[in-house]
Amino acid sequence: MRPWKTRAAYPLLLPTWLVLGIFFLAPLGLMLAFSFAARGTYGGIEPVGDLGRYLRSGAFLANYVRSLGWIYLKIGWRSLWMAALTTVLCLTVSFPAAYYLAILAPRRWKGLLLGLVVVPFWTSFLIRTYAWMFILRTEGLLNLVLVGSGLLHRPLELLYTQTAVMIGLVYGELPFMILPLYASLEKLDRSLLEAAADLGAGRSQSFWRVTVPLSLPGIAAGIVLVFIPSLGQFVVSDLLGGARGMLLGNLIQNQFAVARNQPFGSALAFELMAAVLILLLAYAAYVKRRGGEELL
Amino acid sequence: MKRFFLIACAAAALASCRDTQERAGPAKAASRSVNVYIWTNYLPQEVVADFERRTGIDVNVDTYDSNEAVLAKLQSGVADYDVVVPSDYMVKVLVPQGLLQPLDHARLPHFENLDPRFLNQAFDRGNAHSVPYLWGTTGIGYDKEKVKEPIDSWRALFDERYAGRILMLDDVREAFGAALKLMGRSINEKDPAALRKAAAMLTAQKRLVRTYNSSDFANLLAAGDVDVAQGWNGEMAEVVANAPGRLAFIVPKEGGTLWIDNLAIPKGARNLDAAYAFIDYVLEAATAAKIVNAVHYAAGNQAAWPLIDEKIRRDAAIYPPQEVLDRCELIEDLGETLRLMDELWTEVKAQ
Amino acid sequence: MSGRHRRLLAAHTAIVYLFLYAPIAILVAFSFNAARQTAFWEGFTLDWYRRLLGNALLFRAVRNSLLVAGITTAAAVVLGTPAALALARHEFRGKRATQALLYLPVIIPEVVLGAALVTFFGAVELRLSLWTVVVAHVVFSVSYVAIVVRARLSGLDPSLEEAARDLGAGPFETFRRVTLPLAAPGILASALLVFTLSIDDYVITSFVAGVGATTLPLHIYSMLKVGVTPEVNAVSTLLLAGTVVLIVLAQRLMQDPAATGGSR
Numbered sequence: 085m086r087p088w089k090t091r092a093a094y095p096l097l098l099p100t101w102l103v104l105g106i107f108f109l110a111p112l113g114l115m116l117a118f119s120f121a122a123r124g125t126y127g128g129i130e131p132v133g134d135l136g137r138y139l140r141s142g143a144f145l146a147n148y149v150r151s152l153g154w155i156y157l158k159i160g161w162r163s164l165w166m167a168a169l170t171t172v173l174c175l176t177v178s179f180p181a182a183y184y185l186a187i188l189a190p191r192r193w194k195g196l197l198l199g200l201v202v203v204p205f206w207t208s209f210l211i212r213t214y215a216w217m218f219i220l221r222t223e224g225l226l227n228l229v230l231v232g233s234g235l236l237h238r239p240l241e242l243l244y245t246q247t248a249v250m251i252g253l254v255y256g257e258l259p260f261m262i263l264p265l266y267a268s269l270e271k272l273d274r275s276l277l278e279a280a281a282d283l284g285a286g287r288s289q290s291f292w293r294v295t296v297p298l299s300l301p302g303i304a305a306g307i308v309l310v311f312i313p314s315l316g317q318f319v320v321s322d323l324l325g326g327a328r329g330m331l332l333g334n335l336i337q338n339q340f341a342v343a344r345n346q347p348f349g350s351a352l353a354f355e356l357m358a359a360v361l362i363l364l365l366a367y368a369a370y371v372k373r374r375g376g377e378e379l380l
Numbered sequence: 381m382k383r384f385f386l387i388a389c390a391a392a393a394l395a396s397c398r399d400t401q402e403r404a405g406p407a408k409a410a411s412r413s414v415n416v417y418i419w420t421n422y423l424p425q426e427v428v429a430d431f432e433r434r435t436g437i438d439v440n441v442d443t444y445d446s447n448e449a450v451l452a453k454l455q456s457g458v459a460d461y462d463v464v465v466p467s468d469y470m471v472k473v474l475v476p477q478g479l480l481q482p483l484d485h486a487r488l489p490h491f492e493n494l495d496p497r498f499l500n501q502a503f504d505r506g507n508a509h510s511v512p513y514l515w516g517t518t519g520i521g522y523d524k525e526k527v528k529e530p531i532d533s534w535r536a537l538f539d540e541r542y543a544g545r546i547l548m549l550d551d552v553r554e555a556f557g558a559a560l561k562l563m564g565r566s567i568n569e570k571d572p573a574a575l576r577k578a579a580a581m582l583t584a585q586k587r588l589v590r591t592y593n594s595s596d597f598a599n600l601l602a603a604g605d606v607d608v609a610q611g612w613n614g615e616m617a618e619v620v621a622n623a624p625g626r627l628a629f630i631v632p633k634e635g636g637t638l639w640i641d642n643l644a645i646p647k648g649a650r651n652l653d654a655a656y657a658f659i660d661y662v663l664e665a666a667t668a669a670k671i672v673n674a675v676h677y678a679a680g681n682q683a684a685w686p687l688i689d690e691k692i693r694r695d696a697a698i699y700p701p702q703e704v705l706d707r708c709e710l711i712e713d714l715g716e717t718l719r720l721m722d723e724l725w726t727e728v729k730a731q
Numbered sequence: 732m733s734g735r736h737r738r739l740l741a742a743h744t745a746i747v748y749l750f751l752y753a754p755i756a757i758l759v760a761f762s763f764n765a766a767r768q769t770a771f772w773e774g775f776t777l778d779w780y781r782r783l784l785g786n787a788l789l790f791r792a793v794r795n796s797l798l799v800a801g802i803t804t805a806a807a808v809v810l811g812t813p814a815a816l817a818l819a820r821h822e823f824r825g826k827r828a829t830q831a832l833l834y835l836p837v838i839i840p841e842v843v844l845g846a847a848l849v850t851f852f853g854a855v856e857l858r859l860s861l862w863t864v865v866v867a868h869v870v871f872s873v874s875y876v877a878i879v880v881r882a883r884l885s886g887l888d889p890s891l892e893e894a895a896r897d898l899g900a901g902p903f904e905t906f907r908r909v910t911l912p913l914a915a916p917g918i919l920a921s922a923l924l925v926f927t928l929s930i931d932d933y934v935i936t937s938f939v940a941g942v943g944a945t946t947l948p949l950h951i952y953s954m955l956k957v958g959v960t961p962e963v964n965a966v967s968t969l970l971l972a973g974t975v976v977l978i979v980l981a982q983r984l985m986q987d988p989a990a991t992g993g994s995r
Contacts, residue, residue, distance in 0.1 A: 096813035099791045127451060177747060208951075210948050211971065260753070313840070326592070327935070330729060350845060360838060442943075459858075
């Protein structure tokens with residue numbers, strides 16, 4: 085289609101550029117600048133006396149250097165493996181369900197079943213996390229059932245453990261994996277599966293060599309939609325984690341709200357952002373290689 | 381489609397109208413609302429409602445559970461509070477940073493209700509910037525049925541036998557306080573080596589701790605999620621009173637923290653008249669008594685004494701005997717050392 | 732696919748649904764439980780809901796949430812739709828940069844965005860209030876609108892717009908009478924998405940909310956911090972009911988021929 089005059093695009097975009105420029109890019113830039121500053125005695129930014137000397141001495145990198153300390157690397161590592169585990173669990177649990185929904189479910193139920201997946205997707209994340217607080221606490225439902233029925237003598241201490249955080253994460257992110265998988269599997273051309281069967285492919289073969297490769301866009305999208313929010317997770321680890329399982333998101337919030345070390349918090353925030361961007365660039369490269377133009 | 385847009389625009393227009401009204405004109409609005417930033421579980425809704433009814437001033441209450449959170453908010457310069465309730469040492473931190481206004485005692489006619497024992501403290505001579513609100517101690521609450529022997533020392537919070545059943549306050553000064561007291565030091569220790577040792581103790585303790593919590597500690601003890609919990613006396617006293625045979629609260633023999641929370645007005649508060657009105661209202665004997673009866677913390681208000689519940693007046697946890705008070709210390713500001721302590725605390729929490 | 736495998740998959744799917752809904756169902760069920768501290772059923776009661784009705788703070792939080800979500804949605808749609816149009820229909824310098832710019836707010840972890848915004852507001856001494864919350868919400872909402880509407884526009888048959896142009900319609904008229912009605916389902920869907928995201932947002936809002944700007948998630952969070960009580964269950968149930976109503980409404984709206992058809 086003949087594109088419109090190119091100049092017409094600018095007035096359409098100007099308001100958005102302004103809003104995002106002022107309230108998105110500027111704050112990020114400011115935070116980047118602060119990440120090179122030092123913390124004042126009681127918090128906040130300590131004014132830099134001699135800028136030249138501050139830069140030359142390398143002191144401006146102090147926060148980044150500190151973030152490479154063993155303690156913080158451990159938190160980064162914990163965030164990484166928990167996000168990865170969540171993604172893997174979501175994927176293995178969701179794929180069969182999405183497959184059933186997309187390919188095997190009777191047509192008259194499909195709409196309803198799909199709608200039922202969407203409802204948790206729209207429901208507040210906070211509420212869905214609270215549900216597990218309610219279930220897992222010492223006087224919660226799970227322990228009530230286990231102890232009351234005599235299966236256990238002492239209640240299980242599930243709340244405020246890393247297990248609880250994992251459960252909360254998987255539960256929260258599950259709809260975000262099911263939906264892209266479903267969307268991708270739905271578009272699957274059944275005739276290809278039939279052709280594979282006709283050519284003598286066994287069930288397992290046609291699954292791994294036809295179904296999975298064709299649904300890779302959905303798998304990739306699901307992985308991105310689950311892994312990245314899990315990496316920057318704050319709510320689940322705060323409510324369900326207790327003393328254990330402090331994740332990057334909690335550490336950053338803590339630096340801003342309680343420890344009042346905005347410079348250090350800013351450095352951590354930027355590192356998290358960098359990690360996310362790298363992952364996404366990898367995803368974008370993958371999409372490009374498969375010939376897709378747009379990310380979503 | 382059109383309908384949706386029209387409705388959305390109308391809603392937006394309507395919404396912006398109402399909000400502007402509420403912030404109309406500095407002088408007028410100054411007396412129509414007051415923004416209060418206070419500890420959780422520290423201000424009964426009934427007291428707020430009474431104030432609103434009596435004066436017609438709208439009260440907005442936000443809560444926090446650590447002094448450091450108050451500092452963070454006031455430092456940001458963009459929080460909009462008219463009344464804050466920092467503890468003793470935090471007042472000493474806020475004043476030199478110019479974050480609190482000097483108080484005009486002439487505007488607080490009920491100032492005379494206050495107990496002289498709590499006035500003119502080192503952290504705020506002459507009560508230039510704050511007036512006492514409630515005071516209390518920090519100690520250990522425990523479940524007598526789960527913990528076989530009576531507890532009398534901070535050692536209990538570091539005891540292997542209660543692994544996974546311990547709760548600590550999510551508070552840097554209180555956590556370090558417990559460790560330092562156990563080491564036989566003052567809670568206001570400035571020696572970096574001692575602080576590092578305390579941090580090491582806290583780090584080693586971490587795997588015994590179920591959770592760090594400053595707002596729900598009493599309920600968690602009562603609900604059986606933990607057996608031994610560090611906590612502030614008022615909320616502890618309340619759950620102990622509800623389960624007298626089962627729960628107990630003590631101030632350890634090494635001594636603990638004695639703290640005084642104070643009402644103060646941040647610099648740049650926009651609703652000055654309302655702030656003074658609110659503070660003076662709280663200083664009234666009847667109000668103070670209502671607060672004490674509801675939150676179970678002791679007030680620095682002697683006029684309120686006769687109006688306080690008999691049960692509470694007699695409760696040794698809430699109004700401890702002199703010998704308990706004698707072994708407690710007030711938290712003091714550490715100045716430069718604070719930076720080290722904050723860093724060490726971050727590292728403890730991050731493990 | 733053999734019958735046995737089919738049944739296994741069906742069973743697995745059923746279990747997944749159970750897993751998704753059981754906690755929610757439990758939450759709702761126990762909002763009617765008379766017991767305060769334990770999950771032991773002590774009788775049916777509407778007490779907790781009654782208490783909510785008397786809770787002025789809760790109502791204020793709901794009002795704030797609805798206000799913020801409404802304004803945010805309107806602003807995001809007004810900003811994002813033209814942006815989507817520009818990206819879908821025009822070629823220009825800086826197009827790729829603009830696309831990247833629009834994707835960033837969605838990609839960046841919420842803690843990072845919240846921290847950056849509160850730093851910014853502090854630096855420019857902009858007092859925290861409900862308006863700072865709106866600004867923060869608009870920042871990530873514009874992106875969602877632009878992305879969703881752009882996808883919709885890209886999927887449209889260009890011949891309709893070309894026909895309009897050939898018949899002499901200028902760009903604005905073409906937009907108003909052909910493009911906009913056709914893009915309407917996308918705009919509506921993005922509006923619904925953004926509205927819901929705004930109502931549910933906790934992390935970003937917690938950084939930038941001012942006094943008296945407590946939104947519903949903030950209020951619920953502080954309830955959670957002070958303890959697990961059935962009142963929280965009650966609030967959650969009501970919020971859930973509201974969400975379901977919203978979804979059903981949206982379904983109806985989107986199936987409404989007047990909303991999707993357009994004048995042709």
